[in-house]
Amino acid sequence: xxxxxxxxxxxxxxxxxxxxxxxxxxxxxxxxxxxxxxxxxxxxxxxxxxxxxxxxxxxxxxxxxxxxxxxxxxxxxxxxxxxxxxxxxxxxxxxxxxxxxxxxxxxxxxxxxxxxxxxxxxxxxxxxxxxxxxxxxxxxxxxxxxxxxxxxxxxxxxxxx
Numbered sequence: 521x522x523x524x525x526x527x528x529x530x531x532x533x534x535x536x537x538x539x540x541x542x543x544x545x546x547x548x549x550x551x552x553x554x555x556x557x558x559x560x561x562x563x564x565x566x567x568x569x570x571x572x573x574x575x576x577x578x579x580x581x582x583x584x585x586x587x588x589x590x591x592x593x594x595x596x597x598x599x600x601x602x603x604x605x606x607x608x609x610x611x612x613x614x615x616x617x618x619x620x621x622x623x624x625x626x627x628x629x630x631x632x633x634x635x636x637x638x639x640x641x642x643x644x645x646x647x648x649x650x651x652x653x654x655x656x657x658x659x660x661x662x663x664x665x666x667x668x669x670x671x672x673x674x675x676x677x678x679x680x681x
Contacts, residue, residue: 568673571596572657580675582651586644588615590655590675591637594630598663601629607640610652615640629662647681 550556566574573595580590588607594600605625607615618640621628630636638655645651656672 564675564677566673566675569655569671570673571669571671574673575675580653580677582642582645582653582677582679584645584647584679584681586642588640588642588653589637590653591635594632594634594636596661597632598661599629599631599634600659600669601626601662602636602657602659603667604656604658605638606654606656607638607642608654608656609642610654611643613643615642615653617641645679647679649679650676651679652676 564577566577566580569575569592572592575590575592580588582588602620603626605618605620607618609615618625618638620636620638621630622637622639628636642653652674653676654672654674657670659669659671660667661669
């Protein structure tokens with residue numbers, strides 16, 4: 521009786537070979553569907569802003585050309601003036617041309633319940649990439665002439681075109 525050791529070894533290699541090929545095909549299909557892309561799971565969220573109040577969902581936008589806009593409300597029981605405002609991206613880059621209500625920082629007062637639109641020019645990014653932008657504000661209570669109040673928060677989302 522002959523023993524067919526070579527044939528059983530070849531069948532063993534063929535079985536595992538086909539299994540490995542199937543695993544590679546499945547992994548390639550999952551990659552093509554974006555399962556391994558972390559920006560596909562980025563949600564739009566705002567955190568912080570404990571004094572002024574979080575901006576409403578959808579009230580901020582970061583465009584691929586670097587323009588950033590966020591609409592905040594003065595939820596404090598007094599009129600404020602933003603005296604200092606720093607806008608920073610998650611990569612640590614500072615944004616330039618920061619304005620409040622289309623004016624220089626410190627040029628306009630925001631009444632209780634009033635809205636303010638913050639605009640800035642940030643580094644360009646590719647559309648669909650995820651981002652986190654941090655805002656650090658220093659403001660003055662105009663009604664009582666008190667200075668040095670601070671608030672900060674972050675907004676996250678996907679870069680739009």
